[in-house]
Amino acid sequence: MEDSLLHHQIRPRFRIETSLTPAEIETKLSKSVSEDQESVGGKVIPGHATLTLPERDQHYWSPQLTLSFEEAEGQCLLRGMYSPRPVVWTMFVLFYSVVAFASLVISIVGYSKWSLGQSAGILWLVPVLMVIFLSLYLVSYTGQKVGRKQMITLHNFVEETLGINIREE
Template sequence: MNRREEQNSEIFLRPRFSIMCERKATEVMHTLLSNLKENKKDFKTRISDNHIFIDIPEKETHFWSPQLHFEVVEDEGKTKIKGLFGPKPQVWTLFMFVHFFVATAFIGFTIMFYVKNKFGESVVFPLVMLVVLPIIWFLLYFLGQFGKQTGKNQMDDLKNFMKDILENIN
């Protein structure tokens, strides 16, 4: 088997992988689609062009349920399969929105603290917010880690299902 796989460390909230193989992308995609039909199990799959999305079965889904997305890309006669495990896009978007809001609020309260301090006004409220906002950042981080732990068994199921699908791509 002439296949090379790369993975990130366990620290990431959205682990990625990539697999290189010697076959053309159309052949790999055809093999993947036939393997998906054979190994369907209860996973929900969606296919769009060279993208494959695999979700946890509906009856087992919860807020922290992961999703597997991989893309088949042709690269100089070889094929690269790029994969991403992570939360559903809605959860990820919500987390990014909250992070952006907290970062923007932090900048705003820093400016408010500076202006109020220069004018000799009370700086209690902006100072309190400059302490509270980093605490919220830490809480978001730990909430993300909690979510990752909650969905770990389902991520393992997705990974095993993916290995079944990718077993004979070379």
């Protein structure tokens, strides 16, 4: 797998056109997931698949690979996105939202007080919240690095199962 696929993106993606039909992709993935549950598991439904690692190999930062496949102009369009599990993603969205909302409220209150000539010491919290925001980003980036080996496992599984070579978008 190309190293660049996993760099410079929080949620790396790929998009390729293949001569396989959506039904062939679904069949190959279903067969491989049921036969190879030792290394990769998941769910496959028409036009969509979510691949994960077995429970015993998962940790907090374990990724999942979401695939969608559809007929497009005589070819099959296969899209994939590597992402954290939904619970991790939701937690980070919640934390980002809380920090952003707190920054907005503190900024409004602080600038209101400042415009009225009152003490606006509360504005010192804005840089603190920005440091927290940056820390959250760095933690998520570190988590992606921790899950990199597992992302490669999922990537190789799809390439071997479908007999295709995936490059990044």
